[in-house]
Amino acid sequence: MKITKTLMALAILLTLGFAGCKPKDADIKANVETALKANPDAANVTVSVNEGVATISGEVKDDATKAAVAAAAKGAKGVKDVVNNTTVPAPVVVVPEPASVTTALDEATQQKVKDGLKDIKGVTVTFSADKAVLEGEVTAANRMKIMQILAAAKVKSDVSKLTDKK
Amino acid sequence: MALQDKYAELLQTANTLGVDNLAVAEKDGTLHVSGTAKSTADYDALWALYNKIDPNMASGDLMMNLDIKADAGASLKVTTDSTNLNIRSTPSTEGDIVGKAAHGEIVTLVEKTDDSWWKIRTKDGEEGYAYAQYLSPE
Numbered sequence: 001m002k003i004t005k006t007l008m009a010l011a012i013l014l015t016l017g018f019a020g021c022k023p024k025d026a027d028i029k030a031n032v033e034t035a036l037k038a039n040p041d042a043a044n045v046t047v048s049v050n051e052g053v054a055t056i057s058g059e060v061k062d063d064a065t066k067a068a069v070a071a072a073a074k075g076a077k078g079v080k081d082v083v084n085n086t087t088v089p090a091p092v093v094v095v096p097e098p099a100s101v102t103t104a105l106d107e108a109t110q111q112k113v114k115d116g117l118k119d120i121k122g123v124t125v126t127f128s129a130d131k132a133v134l135e136g137e138v139t140a141a142n143r144m145k146i147m148q149i150l151a152a153a154k155v156k157s158d159v160s161k162l163t164d165k166k
Numbered sequence: 167m168a169l170q171d172k173y174a175e176l177l178q179t180a181n182t183l184g185v186d187n188l189a190v191a192e193k194d195g196t197l198h199v200s201g202t203a204k205s206t207a208d209y210d211a212l213w214a215l216y217n218k219i220d221p222n223m224a225s226g227d228l229m230m231n232l233d234i235k236a237d238a239g240a241s242l243k244v245t246t247d248s249t250n251l252n253i254r255s256t257p258s259t260e261g262d263i264v265g266k267a268a269h270g271e272i273v274t275l276v277e278k279t280d281d282s283w284w285k286i287r288t289k290d291g292e293e294g295y296a297y298a299q300y301l302s303p304e
Contacts (some may be wrong), residue, residue, distance in 0.1 A: 098189045099199035101231045115259040116299050119246060131226070142247075144213055147223045151300045152281045156196060157226045157296070158255040164222075 023078035025049040031076040032056070039072060041065045045086055047073070052080035060086045100154035105130055109153055116149035122165075128158065135161040169197035169227055176215050176228075183208045186235065200231040206302040209234045233281060236303035240275045242286060244268065245302045253294035257283035265292030272304065 018123075023031075028051040036042040042065070044058040054073050069083040083112050103109065105127060113132050117125055123136035123146065131153045134146060143162065150157045169192050170177065180188055180201065185208070188201035203209040209232055216230055217223055236242065244251045244267045251269075254261030257279050267288050276285040276293060276296050284301060287293040 096187075097191045098187050098198035098229070098231055100198045100200060100231045101191050101193050111258065116282060116297055118259055119249065119297075119300070143222065144217065145299060147216075147230075148213065149282075151230050152299060154229065154231055154281070157223075158230060159222070159224055159226065162222075 023052075024051075025051065028054065028076065028078040031078055035072045035076040036069060039065075039068060042069045042072070045069050049079075051065045052078060053083060054079050054081070055083040055085055057085040060088060063088055100151075103154035105132075105155055109155060112153040113150060113155055116153070117146065120146060122142060123162070131156045131158045133158045133161065135162050137165045139165045169195075173197055173199075173216075173219055173228060174211065176219060179215055179260075180212060183211070185232070186213075196227055196229055198229045198231070198298070203232050203234050206234055206304070231276075233298075234303045236275050236278070238275055238277055240276050241272050241304040242284075243304055244271045244273065244300060245269055246300050251296050251300050253286065253288070253296050255294055257285075257295040261295060264294040267292075267296065273301070275301075275303070281287040 024089055029047050032047045032049065032054050036045055036047070040113050045056050045060065046058050048055045054076070056069060056073050060069060066084065066086050066088055069086060071083045073079060076117070110127055113125060117123055120138070120142050123134060123138060126133045126135075132150055134157065138146065147157065170190065177190060177199070180199070183204065185201040185203050189199070191198045203212065212232060214228070216228060220228065224272050246269045250266040252263045253265035253298060255264050265288060267286070271288070273286045273288050274289055278284050278298070279295060283295045283299055284295050284298045285294065288302065
């Protein structure tokens with residue numbers, strides 16, 4: 001019995017002793033922050049430490065930076081482990097412009113429009129600087145067809161003189 | 167950005183339907199949209215949505231240059247009002263008429279010559295150019 005008590009006391013002492021030697025989380029946090037300061041790309045990274053585990057968060061520019069800040073944090077004094085919650089923004093996708101942005105209303109294009117409208121009765125087309133001007137009376141279905149023909153030819157429309165067939 | 171807001175539902179739907187190579191740009195008061203719809207049904211749905219957002223498509227502020235996915239050999243339905251579709255020797259109404267396809271007839275796509283004219287072949291073997299707007303991929 002006496003031996004058990006002595007052992008227990010010893011165990012408690014040892015635990016307390018080690019705990020006393022362990023760096024405090026606040027100190028570890030300061031160590032990590034100092035380590036990250038060396039990297040200007042880590043300016044937006046924040047640190048929290050819990051029982052020696054450092055969690056780093058915030059946005060970094062790329063995957064390489066993400067790995068670098070984690071390695072730097074891991075190397076800081078007192079850090080047992082690192083949880084890397086830093087994020088890399090999604091890449092900006094460059095989408096090509098629709099071809100119609102730069103299409104000119106040249107003669108060939110005008111001809112395409114005329115060709116397409118040939119089968120639609122009661123509609124005439126003239127061309128202004130950059131638009132096809134439609135005139136006449138159309139059904140809803142033909143109105144849509146006209147718009148599709150113009151869009152396929154990449155021609156802007158003025159349908160203010162187009163009326164609905166009753 | 168104002169036009170992108172006006173047509174937000176359309177652009178969202180185009181995305182949802184998986185329109186290929188969807189490109190959008192706003193310039194000088196016109197919103198330009200281009201891409202390839204997966205089917206005639208998707209194409210029709212997008213045009214119906216355009217007509218809903220901008221009644222009668224009267225504003226002229228949207229250039230919706232969509233086509234429909236169709237590879238060589240695809241079946242196309244002739245969608246004239248009721249008349250025959252002329253098949254011509256060259257991609258223009260100047261070209262000689264070398265054949266006719268009836269309203270509702272199914273023809274075969276040979277090649278998409280351009281956005282307006284496609285080369286087609288009828289089941290009788292007549293081959294030539296027809297106006298793409300009167301052909302719907304099946």
